[in-house]
Amino acid sequence: MKTIHAIKCLSIRAYLAERGLHPTKDNPRYGLYLSPLREERTPSFKVDYAQNLWYDFGLGAGGSIIDLVMRLERCDFTQAIRFLGSGERTPIAAPVPSSVLPTVPVLRLLSDIPLRHPALVGYLSSRGIDPDMAFGYCREVHYAIKGREYFAVGFRNDAGGWELRSERFKGGVSPKHITTIDNRSDTVLAFEGFMDFISYLSMEKQLQTNAAVLNSVVNLPKAIPFFDRHATVHTFFDNDEAGCRATADLKRLCPNSSVIDRSHLYREHKDLNEYWQAKQSRQHIAPKRKRGMKM
Structure with a gap:
């Protein structure tokens, strides 16, 4: 071998x-x-x-x-x-x-600070994200490519890498890994990306269970030990072939956990964030006391 x-x-x-x-x-x-x-x-x-x-x-x-x-x-x-x-x-x-080897532009991390730049707050709002919910989990990351400096919303993973998003950029800083939030619960919510995770928080306004963000379904194997510790796993993966396969793989790899697919809650949309944006648009972003998802 x-x-x-x-x-x-x-x-x-x-x-x-x-x-x-x-x-x-x-x-x-x-x-x-x-x-x-x-x-x-x-x-x-x-x-x-x-x-x-x-x-x-x-x-x-x-x-x-x-x-x-x-x-x-x-x-x-x-x-x-x-x-x-x-x-x-x-x-x-x-x-x-x-x-x-060809020269590949290297993304160099400069700093991370509390999320406050109006352009980034506006970007999150355009995605339906409540900035107050994002502040607790995201940072404002400054980075450079070929000597030019940029900034983006950063979401840190368990290995010290970052997922970066802005209106014009989607990328990350290695190493690529999952992000876990442990609130000492026997239930965990599973998301593909952090925009879906923050969308969930924008709906529910709190996180009473544990959570795991894969930062790409490719990282599912890295998350199995964390998922396997829980009695119940709720998956909020994308409504596509990769998302369906990830849920099926999770059920197979965690036979002692009850894996519940929640993608039917947003079946007419690609993912949870798209569903949340559409729902807010229909409601004209009118505030309501209770806007969560019934699971």
Whole structure:
């Protein structure tokens, strides 16, 4: 069995070709594919050949070949390792000398301060987010790319990385990881992204249970030990194939927990944040004493 490092060096390009998937646009540095994870007509699935990483812009998710196999083969981390490490499949990618790796713009973290910039508060309000709810979980993060400074709403994960959002930017600061909130409850609420989490808080005005934000469904395996500690897990994942698969995987990987899919509460919308924006629009943002979701 190959080591994890060796498995991550297996060529994503070759693995996709083995499945009959080829780029619609190709150059020495990267290829653009029609996403194998969902239906689309315009290619938005990128494979970086030098770094041997993939990213699906439509899903806002990406990772190594292990993450991709987990999704395409519908298996867990251990099964993906066994699948790739058998030696019968994808050939090892030829190592690329560091001297010829393409220059990739590096996002450099400058500082994080209390969230207060009017542009960021306005951005949250445009997404239906109650700024008072965001202040307790989000920060104003200042960062630089190629010497130019920017700022965004930052949501910190358990490994010290950040998810960053603004009207013009969606990205993050490594390492990529989950975010957990432990209120010593035996019930946990599960969200894909922090905008959905803060939307929930904007509706309910409080969090009486525990919560876990995956910051991408790719991170689900990292959250399993936390979910497994709870008697009940309520999932608020996106209403798409990836969200449905994440809920199914969670039920399979946490057989001792009662996993309850709450996506039906916003079945006509892509995600919880979109539902909350639409609901506020219908109500003309009229304040009400009780606006929560009945679960």
